[in-house]
Amino acid sequence: MKTSTAFRLLSVSCLFLMLSLNAGAGQLTLDYTFDCPQVTTVKIGDTLYHRVILEGATNGGPVGSPALPATGAQILLPLGSEVMSVEVTGGERVLLGSDLLVEPVGLPYRLMDGPESAALPTPDESIYGSADSYPAANFEEIGAQSFRGYQILVLRLQPVDYIPATGELFYSPNLRVVVETEETDNVPALLRGFEGDASEVRGRVDNPKVVGSYEAAGTRGTRAYELMILTTDALAGSFAALKTYHDGQGLATEIHTTTDVGSNDPAAVRDYIRNAYLNDGIEYVLIGADDSIIPAQDLYVDSLAGYTESDMPGDIYFGCLDGTWNEDGDGNYGEPNDGAGGGDVDLLAEVFVGRCAAKNTTEVDRFVTKTIWYLSGSHNQPAEVLLVGEYLGFGGISDYAAATLEELEDGASTHGYTTVGIPTADFTVTEMFERDMSWSQSTLATAINNGVHILNHLGHGDNQYAMKFYNSDVLSQLDNTELLFLYSQTCLAGHHDGTDCWAETMNVKTDHGAFGLVMNARYGWGDYNTTDGPSQRFNREFWDAVFEESMPEVSKANQDSKEDNLYRINEPCMRWCTYELNLFGDPAVAIQGAEVTGMRVTPRDSFDTQGMSGGPFSPSNKVYTIENMDATAIDYTVSKTQSWVDLSSTGGLLPGGGSTTITVSINPGADSLGNGMYSDTISFTNGTNHDGDTTRTVNLQVGVATEQH
Structure with a gap:
């Protein structure tokens, strides 16, 4: 955001x-x-x-x-x-x-x-x-x-x-x-x-x-590998091809089983993941089995909107590794007082989680084949995006899903915050909105079968129904060879802890459909006559993470959408959405067309400082991190234009995968400046290939700013 x-x-x-x-x-x-x-x-x-x-x-x-x-x-x-x-x-x-x-x-x-x-x-x-x-x-x-x-x-x-x-x-x-x-x-x-x-x-x-x-x-542990595939002895062999592919692409992967854990109990699985995070430096976890085999932790959540849930299947539990999530010992995991000392539970993730909700080797083979197909860049229509919106009937602008989904096209500055959306300069966005046209199951099936890369949906659903498709319709009507990624706000279609849900069907029950999905385990949430429904806040932040915050990996984007909303966790339905949004897919998969390459500079915000004439100015400096996202070294330079700004370094050679920091400081030359607002531009340049060239602004307020009302 x-x-x-x-x-x-x-x-x-x-x-x-x-x-x-x-x-x-x-x-x-x-x-x-x-x-x-x-x-x-x-x-x-x-x-x-x-x-x-x-x-x-x-x-x-x-x-x-x-x-x-x-x-x-x-x-x-x-x-x-x-x-x-x-x-x-x-x-x-x-x-x-x-x-x-x-x-x-x-x-x-x-x-x-x-x-x-x-x-x-x-x-x-x-x-x-x-x-x-x-x-x-x-x-x-x-x-x-x-x-x-x-x-x-x-x-x-x-x-x-x-x-x-x-x-x-x-x-x-x-x-x-x-x-x-x-x-x-x-x-x-x-x-x-x-x-x-x-x-x-x-x-x-x-x-x-x-x-x-x-x-x-100091430091603890080493980065022995990055992706843990946690499955069962019976399914482990079918994940071998995925491990081989990731290893070949430089993402070190290991396959572990519940035999290694000693149990399929969620708490034991989480402890095992925690140990691997600390000792082996892992970044991602793929839960390689259906909930009936490796169950999610059932979480307790009050929507603060008239509904409670005592068995919300939340894979977030496997990613946020501090505490027990049940400090009061009552068995209701995830309550707001279930953290250390009666505080909230841990909601900042150490590792990023996805799930292959497979019950047998046939379904694992299908998941692996679909994942490798996408990772290998085989999509022939990578620019095709489809926004699918239904009639909701909840009054005014939220009678239809259209206006809500339009906030995802090039982003939006609505409801007090700005998010970057799917860039129409790079993607061809097609709208299928019941506000503007009548569409049927066959209309959507034709569009999917013709090739879609990203599909974002808002409409009604159930555990075996979404986008006007029942599970059986998915199997009989979809024959797309161009697999898609799907994000939906609909209710219950990600209800993977009971009978086979719709998301599982799209992901592991068919050779077609989707290579990955983010869907709700229980209800999606909207609001009367506004596009600012609780579920929409997460949907907006998801694409903002992908296209603005350099998190094209779908597991990271899903988690970031939750963390960007953390200060709102006690508002109606926000904790509910945080717990229920699960990824059906490989957590290391990155959306093609959004991958971060070249040079990355963080944070993205400006350096704002102030003080009275003569100084001092506070804060006196700001630290920026430069990362080389490529495998080969780059030459970088850092420059400024104003004499009252100092840089800790003006450039150098950054090895592949390396990082460094640059401190931007206000020097004594600013002491002689009169009252007013002054600015400078810090330019970060990738001299090797200019991939990631960017700037940051320095804003120096000398004296008291005049309020405008």
């Missing part, structure tokens, strides 16, 4: 109470700034409400509460520390208006429901009748999460508040986050110390300099 310039991290300071960099007790201070929100009117039923729009922040909250903007913060804790307290201060609030009636958060609906289920968003009178400010706090502490041993505090920042009784609406232009930490003897159990892990963390946290504190822990 792109970060809008309307929401910026201005400065970071780390005040440790001990001299060593990994001292546990100390303070982290981060400043965030927000542009002035816009207030518009929207009619819902017969009532005229006010809608608050803040770019870079999404509207949400509990059902019936005022829909107010919020955004996420990810703050890396120093090695050897834990959170003692969090304080967020906002300074003087700005009044945006009075006598306003802010629109309420709607109740999400199941995509399998009929039109009669759609209901107008209704205010919760216990909130709307109150004279208290809502929300009561300007932040929500989601909790301390762990990614490969790096401890990351996740917050939901809430810069806008509302007093329903008076209709007064306020916002805070700046929020200062102060995290007090205390020393702990707990060594992160999953810290490997790989440079690749550190690079990943730098790209995802708001204070990347703290990554250096983890260097003191």
Whole structure:
């Protein structure tokens, strides 16, 4: 997900109470700034409400509460520390208006429901009748999460508040986050110390300099291989061809069985994966059997929209390896208090997971053949994308799926956030929308049989039904030799823990259909008269990961779609979607046409800094990581244009698969600048083949910026 310039991290300071960099007790201070929100009117039923729009922040909250903007913060804790307290201060609030009636958060609906289920968003009178400010706090502490041993505090920042009784609406232009930490003897159990892990963390946290504190822990294990295929003795032989292919392409692969594990129990399987992650450095896991043979962990989840599920089959459990996911011992895995110390469960993945839901060697052979076919670049129509949208019947713009799916074409900047979508400059996108045309099963079968690379669907479904096809129709009507990748928001078609579901049929029950799918194990979710349904948020972030965040591997994109929404995990249906979205396919498969080659520079955001005339300026520097995604060395250069900017290096030779860091700093030359906004452009150039050439902007605010309202 792109970060809008309307929401910026201005400065970071780390005040440790001990001299060593990994001292546990100390303070982290981060400043965030927000542009002035816009207030518009929207009619819902017969009532005229006010809608608050803040770019870079999404509207949400509990059902019936005022829909107010919020955004996420990810703050890396120093090695050897834990959170003692969090304080967020906002300074003087700005009044945006009075006598306003802010629109309420709607109740999400199941995509399998009929039109009669759609209901107008209704205010919760216990909130709307109150004279208290809502929300009561300007932040929500989601909790301390762990990614490969790096401890990351996740917050939901809430810069806008509302007093329903008076209709007064306020916002805070700046929020200062102060995290007090205390020393702990707990060594992160999953810290490997790989440079690749550190690079990943730098790209995802708001204070990347703290990554250096983890260097003191050293390294653990080696990268013996990258992909584990975990199957049974009976099926192992059929995966040999896939192992051979991956090995030949440089992705070291090993086949392990439940005999090696000693059990097919999900907890035992997860422990085995954890050991391989720590000692052998694995990146991917392919669960090589149906749920009846290697079961997923049944997870408990409350949708916060009227439905609960106690046996959600979530393969995310095999990827997020911290804790037990059942700390309270009640057998309901995945509850929000099932993490360490009664906190949330681990939702940042150490490894990336897919499943071959096969019951026998015939189905494994089929899966392997289809996967190798795609990996070998055999698709004759790689540019063909088909968006398939049905009539939903839930009112207004969400009566049909069309407007929701259109947000996937070249991306969208709607509902407070921006995502990059499927680029129409590189792919031919065809729409099959019931809003615009009548289409039948045979219409879609003809289109698929003629050749499609990517298919994205939104419509009704069941465990053996999707896109107007029953399982039997898949077997009888599809004869496509150009296999496709399918993402669908439909209900239950990924229900792989019972009778053979629709996703399994498309993947392992036919030689045709799909080489990979991401589908829901239970219900997909939409909302009344909006394209901002819960399931759509994950769908948008999936393609953003593929085409913007350099994650063409389908397992990484699926997991990233969940992590980009982590600050919203306690909103209706967001945890539900996080648990139920499973990949049916090889986790190492990358979408052709989106592979990252050449040079990659992370993070992708600008270097924003500020201070009064004469300095100092905070933050004083920003670290960018350059990675060579090719197998052969490249010459790279880094340049700038302004004298008040320094670079730690201006270039060099980067070996294949290697990485390095560049620190961009503000030097004393900036002290003489007068009040105003100054900028520079940092150019990163791949001098060998110019694959990955890119730029980053430096924004220096001297003095106090003038607010525009």
